[in-house]
Amino acid sequence: MSPRTTPADGGVVLGVDVGGTVVKAALFGPDGTAVATTRRPTGAHRGPEAVVETLLDVVSESQAAAERRGTPVRAVGVASCGIVDERAGVGVFSAAFGWRDVPLRRLVAERAGVPVALGHDVRAGGVAEARLGAGRGHEVFLFVPIGTGVGAAVMIGGRPFGGAHRQAGELGHLVVRPGGEACGCGQLGCVSTVVGGPAVLRHYRELAAIRNGTAGTAGPADAAGVAALAREGDPDAVRVWSEVVDVLAESLAVAVTLFDPSAIVLGGGLAGAVELLFDPLRERLAARLAFQVMPEVRPAELAYEAGCLGAGLLARDLLDPAAGRTAQDP
Amino acid sequence: MSPRTTPADGGVVLGVDVGGTVVKAALFGPDGTAVATTRRPTGAHRGPEAVVETLLDVVSESQAAAERRGTPVRAVGVASCGIVDERAGVGVFSAAFGWRDVPLRRLVAERAGVPVALGHDVRAGGVAEARLGAGRGHEVFLFVPIGTGVGAAVMIGGRPFGGAHRQAGELGHLVVRPGGEACGCGQLGCVSTVVGGPAVLRHYRELAAIRNGTAGTAGPADAAGVAALAREGDPDAVRVWSEVVDVLAESLAVAVTLFDPSAIVLGGGLAGAVELLFDPLRERLAARLAFQVMPEVRPAELAYEAGCLGAGLLARDLLDPAAGRTAQDP
Numbered sequence: 001m002s003p004r005t006t007p008a009d010g011g012v013v014l015g016v017d018v019g020g021t022v023v024k025a026a027l028f029g030p031d032g033t034a035v036a037t038t039r040r041p042t043g044a045h046r047g048p049e050a051v052v053e054t055l056l057d058v059v060s061e062s063q064a065a066a067e068r069r070g071t072p073v074r075a076v077g078v079a080s081c082g083i084v085d086e087r088a089g090v091g092v093f094s095a096a097f098g099w100r101d102v103p104l105r106r107l108v109a110e111r112a113g114v115p116v117a118l119g120h121d122v123r124a125g126g127v128a129e130a131r132l133g134a135g136r137g138h139e140v141f142l143f144v145p146i147g148t149g150v151g152a153a154v155m156i157g158g159r160p161f162g163g164a165h166r167q168a169g170e171l172g173h174l175v176v177r178p179g180g181e182a183c184g185c186g187q188l189g190c191v192s193t194v195v196g197g198p199a200v201l202r203h204y205r206e207l208a209a210i211r212n213g214t215a216g217t218a219g220p221a222d223a224a225g226v227a228a229l230a231r232e233g234d235p236d237a238v239r240v241w242s243e244v245v246d247v248l249a250e251s252l253a254v255a256v257t258l259f260d261p262s263a264i265v266l267g268g269g270l271a272g273a274v275e276l277l278f279d280p281l282r283e284r285l286a287a288r289l290a291f292q293v294m295p296e297v298r299p300a301e302l303a304y305e306a307g308c309l310g311a312g313l314l315a316r317d318l319l320d321p322a323a324g325r326t327a328q329d330p
Numbered sequence: 331m332s333p334r335t336t337p338a339d340g341g342v343v344l345g346v347d348v349g350g351t352v353v354k355a356a357l358f359g360p361d362g363t364a365v366a367t368t369r370r371p372t373g374a375h376r377g378p379e380a381v382v383e384t385l386l387d388v389v390s391e392s393q394a395a396a397e398r399r400g401t402p403v404r405a406v407g408v409a410s411c412g413i414v415d416e417r418a419g420v421g422v423f424s425a426a427f428g429w430r431d432v433p434l435r436r437l438v439a440e441r442a443g444v445p446v447a448l449g450h451d452v453r454a455g456g457v458a459e460a461r462l463g464a465g466r467g468h469e470v471f472l473f474v475p476i477g478t479g480v481g482a483a484v485m486i487g488g489r490p491f492g493g494a495h496r497q498a499g500e501l502g503h504l505v506v507r508p509g510g511e512a513c514g515c516g517q518l519g520c521v522s523t524v525v526g527g528p529a530v531l532r533h534y535r536e537l538a539a540i541r542n543g544t545a546g547t548a549g550p551a552d553a554a555g556v557a558a559l560a561r562e563g564d565p566d567a568v569r570v571w572s573e574v575v576d577v578l579a580e581s582l583a584v585a586v587t588l589f590d591p592s593a594i595v596l597g598g599g600l601a602g603a604v605e606l607l608f609d610p611l612r613e614r615l616a617a618r619l620a621f622q623v624m625p626e627v628r629p630a631e632l633a634y635e636a637g638c639l640g641a642g643l644l645a646r647d648l649l650d651p652a653a654g655r656t657a658q659d660p
Contacts, residue, residue, distance in 0.1 A: 154588075161486065163590025164592035186620030254584060257504055258498065259498055260493025291503070
């Protein structure tokens, strides 16, 4: 977010990221820095209404906090996981929340009383990386956050491409192991059944249980723990990690063949294992390409805050429409 | 091309399609109808200079023909196969012609003395289908011509998406049979090693030779002949055709997952076998999709002339820039 000093858009905006398990919010000043942040469990286990309630409470509390600082919130940006229709302002579907066609933009606007923009978490993160992070200077790049599964935002000219039904870029649901593990999406052998926190931990535990002859629950507690073991040379961890890198390389080769990006920006938890991931991935991706131009493969720069920051940018654009059109396709 | 009656752009434009084996050209009147067409072998076997010479000769002769009709050519559009940089006006690479970095737009402009636009044959065909053909009304669709190999133009808002290096949409070079047949692109088992005229004919002849114990050259002379045999129930032809449909379905499922189009428009020679191709393809594509929205799968409407017509549209846009920006990305 570039510094803005005009009275017309110099206020504070609120960016909210509604993720699978946590709602994150941040107040951003006119120069784009976060002046206050908060996070709260979504309460998704209590059903979709609870998630909406959490969202609205976080918005209200953030507004109150801003008032106390003497800088009222001028606009709100909300980035949500699931299928999001930015133009209609609707959360179309979310398996994590069990919701369908929730008019999020209207609900938040009624509560907040200021302009509200709705975005998709991964695409909003892509907007943040495009303007302020690792995508700067790239006309066409992919933002690929790896968390529970694998997402992708296809960024074209600084704007996210959503496809005809807001479902473009579902890199995590390319089938790379036909007949493989069942994925929540209904297919077998998707990228996300191999690459992603729960899959990595589960596969490590399966191998370790075979090796030890027991159903092991000791050992690493998460994918980062498996990565740490791989770094130490633990053979099961190395094997699981190698499969992660292979599947990522295979799926990214497909994405390069179809999108021809000049950069791939990897974010999310697993991308934190930088030295374990990036060099082997570059090598295996390059080995899979022939005529295609090898893109830069680089870490995201905005880490876990990209979604929140992207939501803030969507809000800022409402105050300065010439700057953005970020919520819409080219 | 919509009717235009203003003197400013009412003239005749020339569209030229430089294909692998044939240069096609057509003069288009203000209402978009072709008033004269011509075709000439590229002469590619005599080297890249010969192809450029053929192109320039076709341009000159078409201009002379237009003069004789009393309607001089006001602008020229050239659509070329290979890798084309529309913005720079350069033919970057063509395996068929053996050329690299040929400044086609400048060369044609020097010869023609009128404004010239350069396009990519598949993307220009996509523009024609978007404005005048089967893509009308679709914000996001794929134009997939199947000829010697398989190409694709990704159409977004009426404009072709080229990627960072003008290589987006290389559907024909997705690897679907790892370790399979060598493709001219340097990979093994690409879509184009199964789907495409020469592959279909070769695979049929291989099966027939095994069945007959001889290296057969009798039988069908091209892929359309194999399709005709499949229609009659010839078991080898049925088997080859089934593999074509499978590989098309597999690769289109990937494209749907990443691009989320509302329509797939199939053109080119093989798509002419309409009743043999479309229903089985729709069925097998639908079977591969889970959460993805099944797009319309429909035949191209402009047949073999899409490239030529698309080139004509690029030329027309030079006279009326507000109409198009067709040669550029979103």
